[in-house]
Amino acid sequence: MKNRIPFILRLADYNRFSLPVLLHALESQGLDRHFDLQVESSATGMKKRLAVPGRKIIGYGFMTPHIPEVWKELSSLKSSGGNDTLWIAGGSHVTGDPDSGFAMGFDAVFQGECERILPEFCLNGLDSGFQLKQRVFAGRTEIPLDSSFPVSKAMSFIPPVEIMRGCLHTCRFCQTGSSKKPRYRSMESVESYFKELPIRRLQFRACFICPSGLEYGSRKAGEYNPDLLESLLRVPVSYKIRHIEYGIFPSELRPETITPESLRILKKYCTNKKITIGAQTGSERMLALIGRGHSLEQAEQAAAWVHEHGFRPMIDIIIGFPGETPEDRLCTLEWARKVHLRSNARCQMHYFIPLSGTALAGRRPSPIDAASADLLDREHQAGIVTDWWKKGLAAWEDLEKDLERLGSMSS
Numbered sequence: 290m291k292n293r294i295p296f297i298l299r300l301a302d303y304n305r306f307s308l309p310v311l312l313h314a315l316e317s318q319g320l321d322r323h324f325d326l327q328v329e330s331s332a333t334g335m336k337k338r339l340a341v342p343g344r345k346i347i348g349y350g351f352m353t354p355h356i357p358e359v360w361k362e363l364s365s366l367k368s369s370g371g372n373d374t375l376w377i378a379g380g381s382h383v384t385g386d387p388d389s390g391f392a393m394g395f396d397a398v399f400q401g402e403c404e405r406i407l408p409e410f411c412l413n414g415l416d417s418g419f420q421l422k423q424r425v426f427a428g429r430t431e432i433p434l435d436s437s438f439p440v441s442k443a444m445s446f447i448p449p450v451e452i453m454r455g456c457l458h459t460c461r462f463c464q465t466g467s468s469k470k471p472r473y474r475s476m477e478s479v480e481s482y483f484k485e486l487p488i489r490r491l492q493f494r495a496c497f498i499c500p501s502g503l504e505y506g507s508r509k510a511g512e513y514n515p516d517l518l519e520s521l522l523r524v525p526v527s528y529k530i531r532h533i534e535y536g537i538f539p540s541e542l543r544p545e546t547i548t549p550e551s552l553r554i555l556k557k558y559c560t561n562k563k564i565t566i567g568a569q570t571g572s573e574r575m576l577a578l579i580g581r582g583h584s585l586e587q588a589e590q591a592a593a594w595v596h597e598h599g600f601r602p603m604i605d606i607i608i609g610f611p612g613e614t615p616e617d618r619l620c621t622l623e624w625a626r627k628v629h630l631r632s633n634a635r636c637q638m639h640y641f642i643p644l645s646g647t648a649l650a651g652r653r654p655s656p657i658d659a660a661s662a663d664l665l666d667r668e669h670q671a672g673i674v675t676d677w678w679k680k681g682l683a684a685w686e687d688l689e690k691d692l693e694r695l696g697s698m699s700s
């Protein structure tokens with residue numbers, strides 16, 4: 290175990306689900322014999338680790354909204370030393386826009402799934418002394434989801450189990466959807482995950498990562514398999530896990546997939562009191578523009594069924610899409626009021642951020658006019674919508690400047 294190369298991964302709230310997966314991929318190839326795998330959760334800690342003399346690798350994984358934070362920290366670290374450090378980046382932002390990773394100061398970027406390419410990069414680096422012949426490392430072949438496992442020796446935290454990767458839909462603002470078929474975790478692999486939890490004394494809560502919760506195992510959009518859902522939820526029950534969450538982050542539901550039958554199953558096994566429905570807008574025109582593939586009526590019906598089955602419907606909405614008008618926002622807020630009155634729903638209002646690699650990458654959000662902002666405030670006071678969009682709007686101001694400097698905005 291002597292002379293291992295320090296490999297420091299920067300842990301943040303937004304990448305805490307993926308770090309154990311990456312660490313597992315490295316450990317399962319025996320790379321922890323050659324690399325001292327470290328996880329650091331603070332900027333100060335990063336500085337201290339960087340100050341330890343010697344060659345090292347430092348890895349960041351992030352999404353487009355986190356650029357200002359990551360870039361600032363990276364610049365500060367690089368100016369404080371670390372000439373013999375290899376700075377690498379992965380995650381959905383550099384997957385869609387690798388050049389911006391170089392512009393930020395990274396030496397190499399990883400596109401797509403890293404479970405295979407990161408260990409390959411490390412193995413090749415051991416032979417070549419990390420003399421890079423290329424700077425972009427792309428995970429071109431999709432790995433079976435069962436071979437990705439979120440349990441690492443280097444982290445005590447075990448994230449929710451990812452049971453579906455990719456999506457059957459292609460919403461224009463989203464990085465998850467693609468024309469490629471999604472992959473699913475097998476029931477045997479789900480079992481293996483739950484076997485690990487008691488070893489770590491983590492038997493309190495079961496959650497699943499599934500971009501469209503009721504399409505787990507589906508071959509085509511909108512298909513839903515109640516037997517499979519029930520088999521899935523029975524697994525944590527068999528491990529005596531008391532709190533089972535499904536249909537809420539990170540396994541939100543699309544409106545048209547929600548049925549009374551699926552809700553009866555969720556009620557039977559799950560302890561969450563809320564269900565999150567992705568509707569994204571209350572304007573039919575915007576629904577079509579963003580390519581959602583469901584109607585407002587379906588979202589309204591879904592909220593009503595969710596309410597009738599004893600859950601509170603929480604509806605994800607994004608405001609500020611490119612091309613959204615004040616009239617669209619008025620429609621959205623009128624619709625939010627309607628579903629609130631009918632089904633006690635609350636709309637979770639997010640602000641649009643253009644994500645790299647999506648059809649709307651590089652597009653500016655529509656400004657929120659004063660009348661819309663007033664109405665949003667009033668509906669927030671009335672408990673009909675959240676005011677989360679304000680945080681997004683404030684964050685956009687910094688992000689826009691950075692994206693412009695990186696050359697990632699459309700002119």
Ligand code: SF4
Nearest residue numbers: 456458460463466500
């Ligand atoms: S927004 Fe949801 S349903 Fe649409 S592509 Fe993304 S993950 Fe799939």
